[in-house]
Amino acid sequence: xxxxxxxxxxxxxxxxxxxxxxxxxxxxxxxxxxxxxxxxxxxxxxxxxxxxxxxxxxxxxxxxxxxxxxxxxxxxxxxxxxxxxxxxxxxxxxxxxxxxxxxxxxxxxxxxxxxxxxxxxxxxxxxxxxxxxxxxxxxxxxxxxxxxxxxxxxxxxxxxxxxxxxxxxxxxxxxxxxxxxxxxxx
Numbered sequence: 133x134x135x136x137x138x139x140x141x142x143x144x145x146x147x148x149x150x151x152x153x154x155x156x157x158x159x160x161x162x163x164x165x166x167x168x169x170x171x172x173x174x175x176x177x178x179x180x181x182x183x184x185x186x187x188x189x190x191x192x193x194x195x196x197x198x199x200x201x202x203x204x205x206x207x208x209x210x211x212x213x214x215x216x217x218x219x220x221x222x223x224x225x226x227x228x229x230x231x232x233x234x235x236x237x238x239x240x241x242x243x244x245x246x247x248x249x250x251x252x253x254x255x256x257x258x259x260x261x262x263x264x265x266x267x268x269x270x271x272x273x274x275x276x277x278x279x280x281x282x283x284x285x286x287x288x289x290x291x292x293x294x295x296x297x298x299x300x301x302x303x304x305x306x307x308x309x310x311x312x313x314x315x316x317x318x
Contacts, residue, residue: 139181143167155182155201157193164188169199216241217255220248221263229264230291268292269301276314283310 134142134154142150150167157164158174164182165171182188185201195201220241228237237260238245252260272290275281281289287298302310 133183134181136181139167140176140179143179144173146170153183155185155188156180157182157188157191162193163196164193164201165196166199166201169196169201171196171198213251214255216243216248217251220252220260221256224260224264225267227291229260230268230293234260264291265301269305272298272302272310273313276310286310 134150139150139154139156141147142154143156146168148168152166154167155164156167156169156174157180158178159180160174160178164185180191182191185195188201189195220237223237223240228240234248235245238248241248243251249259252258252263256263258266268291272286272292275286275289283298284295287295290298292298292301299309302308302313306313
C-alpha cells in the first residue's frame with residue numbers, strides 16, 4: 133500500500149496514474165471513490181485510503197455513484213470479457229479440455245458454451261478447442277525435442293486422448309508424422 137502522503141497528493145491532483153492503485157474513503161459520507169473522482173474534494177482529515185475496492189467495502193464504505201470505483205482499472209469489471217477469456221485460457225493451459233468438454237469449461241466459468249466461443253473468437257481469434265489442440269501440439273513438440281520417450285508416452289503426456297489423434301494433429305499442422313520430426317533432429 134502507498135503511503136498516506138502519496139495517496140493524498142495523488143487525490144488532490146486527481147492524478148490518473150494512480151487510478152485503480154488505491155481508493156479514497158470519506159469518513160463523513162461513508163462513500164469510497166477513485167483518485168480521479170470529479171466530486172468535490174473532502175478535507176484531508178476526513179479521508180482514509182484502501183488498496184482495493186473490496187477493502188473499502190469491507191470497512192463499511194459504499195461505492196461512489198459518480199466515479200464508479202468498482203470499475204476502476206485493474207479490476208475484473210474494468211477488464212470486462214478479457215478477464216473471462218484469461219481465466220479460460222489459464223484453465224485450458226492446465227489441461228481443462230484434455231479431460232472435459234467446452235460445455236464443462238463454460239459452466240465452470242459461469243457462462244454458456246456459445247458465449248465462450250464468441251468471446252474466444254473476439255479475443256483469441258480461435259475456438260477453445262483450437263487453442264487446446266495448439267497447446268497440446270506445442271507440449272508434444274517440446275517433449276519430442278527434449279527426450280527419448282516413445283510416441284505413446286509423449287501423446288498421453290501432452291494431453292492427447294489417443295495416439296491416432298496425436299498423429300493426426302501433427303500431420304495436419306506439420307504435414308508429417310511426429311517420428312519423422314524426431315528423425316530430422318538427429
